[in-house]
């Protein structure tokens with residue numbers, strides 16, 4: 484089964500004072516998901532938004548809210564984020580001890596879609612048990628920059644992780660996040676990524692709709708080659 488492109492503008496690059504209208508603008512430009520970066524100032528050296536902001540945004544949109552949890556204790560966020568209206572809940576594998584089965588179960592029982600993310604320095608093998616579990620994650624997010632800030636440079640070496648995942652799991656949603664845009668999408672899409680997070684390249688473009696459409700076309704084209 485072919486995986487479908489999901490283009491997810493990172494709202495970290497939006498004007499937070501106008502979050503609802505910024506979100507609607509991205510959806511009107513063709514975004515599939517809205518990527519919400521939740522940081523606790525501890526797992527990463529930056530502090531962004533949490534459940535109250537997700538709850539406020541949810542009042543203005545029915546869109547899929549793809550929440551990326553850069554927090555030390557993801558379990559503490561499951562219930563507040565579910566109540567707030569989050570759709571996807573992607574935690575970092577580096578935060579886990581042996582409690583991932585409970586975490587995945589809690590995310591699903593709260594009606595959200597679980598995903599797991601890896602920092603650039605973390606071997607991709609660490610997510611295999613979570614993808615192969617009886618109760619698995621449904622997406623793997625490969626970080627292509629060090630988590631914490633938008634506007635950083637894409638790390639091409641991370642494409643080895645994407646290629647390994649795509650070969651091993653042909654129908655898995657594989658998301659890439661950090662430094663994606665017109666100059667880096669080809670390498671990411673041909674490695675097998677289908678969920679594309681893009682912050683500065685979309686929000687900073689004179690015509691964001693054109694960038695979103697270019698990202699989507701690259702994934703569609705690459706997927707056709709990959710499934711042949």
Ligand SMILES: O=C(CO)[C@H](O)[C@H](O)COP(=O)(O)O
Pocket residue numbers: 493495496518520551628629630631632633634635660661662663680681682683684
């Ligand atoms: O998770 C993130 C940072 O930790 C952001 O989603 C990411 O950096 C997107 O921004 P950009 O496309 O500008 O790199």
Ligand SMILES: [Fe+2]
Pocket residue numbers: 493518519520551660680
């Ligand atoms: Fe992110």
